[in-house]
Amino acid sequence: MDATVILRKHKLSKTTGRIEVLKLFIESDQALSEREIHSRIEYSFDRASIYRTLKTFSENGILHPVYGKNEMTKYILQQTPEEHLHFKCSECEKxxxxxxxxxxDIHLPEGFIKKEANYLVIGICDNCNL
Ligand SMILES: [Zn+2]
Ligand SMILES: [Zn+2]
Known part of the structure; x- marks a missing residue:
């Protein structure tokens, strides 16, 4: 997957900042927070810009938020639009x-309306369980 191809597909302008942020997600097999991106990115990009980029990417379905609140929210590449399970390793924090x-097939009781769902399992990943 190529960052510029993804941006073109979603009709987003190809700014250096967006490309660099997207590259980090493509290379990463785990969710990243705005703080983690800021510490990894080589391009000089302030945290407010990173935050805005993450917001744009999730509004466009490129990323989805996985875990955490506000600036601690971790995002990951959207692989499937369907609801799916997330896993957090308590050893490596991945x-x-x-x-x-x-x-x-999750059915809520009568009178309940689902707005969003976040299925998170906390445990030990296959790597830490060796
Ligand atoms: Zn996911
Ligand atoms: Zn682990």
Missing amino acids: VMCLPEIKFN
């Missing part, structure tokens, strides 16, 4: 998607 586990 947060990842498990897109093969789906939740299409």
